[in-house]
Amino acid sequence: MAKLFSLASWNVEHFKGEPQRVDRVVAFLKEQNPDVLGLYEVEGKVVFSQMVENFPGYQFHITEGPQTQEILVGVRNGLTAFFTQRVEFKSGNPSLRPGALLTLHFGNDNYSLLFLHTKSSGTPxxxxxRDDMFDRAFKLKKTLDKVAGGKGKANFMFMGDLNTMGMTYPFDKxxxxDIELRKLENEASKVKMRRLGKNSKTWWNGPKSSYPKSDLDQVVASE
Incomplete structure (x- = not known):
């Protein structure tokens, strides 16, 4: 099957309007030249205006709410796309980020892309x-399947900084x-989805951090 579109998904980490950092991010994204891009942890309106100025060939959408970090989605002009903010992915917590759902239309087919930034915490x-947010994503897949004509019919993927870090608990509990990821994969298989492989772990917290590298960024897609 020929490639229909390209996609970049990136948690830039506390992405504010600092000019030099914006320039680096813009340069990297232009090098990738994606048809669709999703940026996480966007803070402040300045970044939105700077991205619009630097990517005149794109339409941009951003989530809104009481949370301090937003998800910014850009779509290349010429693509037929519909954007919706999905507040159910806050899982009842107003400080968490909503999902950003972008649906692309090619011919008679829809391709639904859900950008997620789930709760970052190793507590119960x-x-x-996170488990609740993933469950909501799989329920959305089932809904899209019904619209598309049956189980496994929908073209759907969700991606982002899913923070799959497990849980710390005393008494060897x-x-x-890896267990959290295995459960994610198991639940995905029930709705005909799978977690995509990667060349390497895609999270780096800087040379001075005490936290180890972790496999936090994921893509889960229809089979």
């Missing part, structure tokens, strides 16, 4: 919130990140 509450 954090794991529970901790849950490793």
């Amino acid at each position: 509450v954090g794991l529970g919130l 901790s849950i490793d990140a």
Whole structure:
């Protein structure tokens, strides 16, 4: 099957309007030249205006709410696309980020892309919130399948900084990140989706951080 579109998904981490950093981000994205781009942890209106200025060939959408970090989605001009903000992915917590759902239309087919930034926490509450958000994504897949004509029919993927870090708990009851990922993969298979492989772990917290590298960024797509 020929490639229909290209996609870039990137948590830039506390992405504000600092000019030099914006220039680096813009340069990298232009090098990738994606048809669709999703940026996470966008803070402030300045970044939105700077991206619009630097990418005149794109239409941009951004989530809104009481949360301090937003998801910015850009779509190349000429693509037929529909954007919706999905507040159910806050899982009842107003401080969390909503989902950003972009649907592309090619011929008679729709391709739904859900950009997510789930709860970052190794506590039981954090794991529970992520689990709930993933469950909502799989329920959305089932809904899209019905619209598309049956199980496994919908073209759907969700991606982003999914923060699959497991859970820390005393008395040898901790849950490793690998276990959380295995559960994610198992639930995905039930709705005919799978977690895509990567060349390497895609998270780097800087040379001075005490946190180890972690496999936090994921893409889960229809089979």
